Amino acid sequence: QGLCCRTVVLSIWLSMNALLTKWRSPAAVPDRCQGIEMDAVTVNEDGIPYFFHSGFLFKGFHGAAERANETFTELDEHQHLGHVDAAFRLHYEDHPTEHNNIIFFLDTQIFSYYQHKLEGGYPKNISEVYPGIPDHLDAAVECPKPECEEDSVIFFKGDEIFHFNFKTKAVEMKEFTSMPNCTSAFRFMEHYYCFHGHNFSKFDPKTGEVHGRYPKEARDFFMRCSKFSDDSDHVERERCSRAHLDAITADNEGDMFAFRGQSFICKEVNDTLKVEPIELTFKEVKSDVDAAFTFKDDLYLVKDEHVFAYRVGENHTLLDGYPKTVKEELGIEGPIDSAFSCDEHQHVHVVKGQLMYDVDMAASERNATNERSIMFPSDAAMCGPRGVTLVKGNHFYHFDTLKLLFSRAVPERHQVSLELFGCDH
Structure with missing residues (x-):
């Protein structure tokens, strides 16, 4: 009976040790040229694109992934989800203390960074900073005037589109019937892009209209890969x-x-x-x-x-x-x-x-x-x-x-x- 008990204990210990080892082992580093879906896309204060995927960050249009918490350390201190839901660079010149901050959304919380440092008082609840905007977002993108009527942020959750007015805090629901549901969104060089899977569509931020031949392969335009889609021009x-x-x-x-x-x-x-x-x-x-x-x-x-x-x-x-x-x-x-x-x-x-x-x-x-x-x-x-x-x-x-x-x-x-x-x- 003693041997049996020791065998059971040893078996349990080995199982727990295997689980612990698996939990501690690092996640596989993603390769952006494999057609992965990005969790969020934004630009930093210098206009360099940041692509986020499962706890990793790709800086610019080429180069290997690095851990996102190496650049945004406090994200890991507050959460261990291994991802961000949405991100954008705040464009609000009327409030210079907030202008150019990078904003992250994780489940129910919001993180505000300036020059890669978390601002005091953050994280906060999304409802506190953006009343009327739901939790667990899919994507977000800034829309400064005159590209939108007022300085705004466009939020995406499923097929629901929310325009948040910085000045009045009003939320206006929109219907963007021409475009698919966005898994991330991106403003770059005054153009707006909705990413869905490893494809993207360029859209009008006021109407959601998509003009031209879309969707297109993200690797063809936003990543420098040696190989890309066989269907690409x-x-x-x-x-x-x-x-x-x-x-x-x-x-x-x-x-x-x-x-x-x-x-x-x-x-x-x-x-x-x-x-x-x-x-x-x-x-x-x-x-x-x-x-x-x-x-x-x-x-x-x-x-x-x-x-x-x-x-x-x-x-x-x-x-x-x-x-x-x-x-x-x-x-x-x-x-x-x-x-x-x-x-x-x-x-x-x-x-x-x-x-x-x-x-x-x-x-x-x-x-x-x-x-x-x-x-x-x-x-x-x-x-x-x-x-x-x-x-x-x-x-x-x-x-x-x-x-x-x-x-x-x-x-x-x-x-x-x-x-x-x-x-x-």
Whole structure:
């Protein structure tokens, strides 16, 4: 009988230990390129998209997931749900102490963060801050005026839509019959997106109307993945992607070459757009170009510590002696952020961080000289007959002359997908 009791106790102990080990084991890190459904989507104070899924956070349009509580630590102190229901960045300029806060909804509670720190007095009940808005929401998105009649938030729960007016605290029920139920919602570059599963639809925040061919695959436009839907239009994907460009340049004929992830985009003078895998067109580089520039009809691609030079033609051919190191070719330690050359110069201008250098390509021994600060760091840059273009994130800035790069007057901001590639949104 004693042995039997000990056996039972041991069995129970082993079962409990197995359960405890399972409970303690970390959840599998999600891969955004597998077509997962996001719990919530918002942007941070700098406009960088944050995608939340099962306790994890994806920052920007590419990169691995990290634990959400590493950025928003107090979330884990107050709850252990492993997810957030909804999130948005507060846009309420009439109340500067709240403007630009990131708001999270978890079951019945609301958390308000400023610069990733939980505001005093939070969490609070949703009913206290947003009276008339239900618990256990599916999605939420800010809607500042004049995009909505007044500064508002749009809340989604099932097929119910609530417009909350910040000024009056009034709640107006809406019927958005054109769009599916949102599992998360997102305002980005003054456009509104309803995510459902791993698809999305762009909608009018006042009426809910969906214009154009939707739904579309979220991975095609909001994530930089090496593989995506077989049904996707590859040209539209790159034309309208929100992921930033890695490099851009233009040749003497006016054709533009852009690089993003694994893709090479060629926009000809007649606006014809072609998209090919980099590894097909530039097999030695394969993917992930850091910078690109043209010089004397040749195309130079910079990746990590190496420079690849190609003779442009029907088949782009790697020139003899390449690749060379960045130090050997440009007189500076790699990696670099961007580079460009202008027709009237024999120099290539190299950008590293917020510093720009000149490299005399005619010199037998090349050095990066004439260091000076430019207006802001860039992801990509090019020079053409009309001046210099700097690309930063989803926008580009045009400078009529090289000298204007060093001024303090920030030029008008333009949208890459709309104005460089002719996307309709």
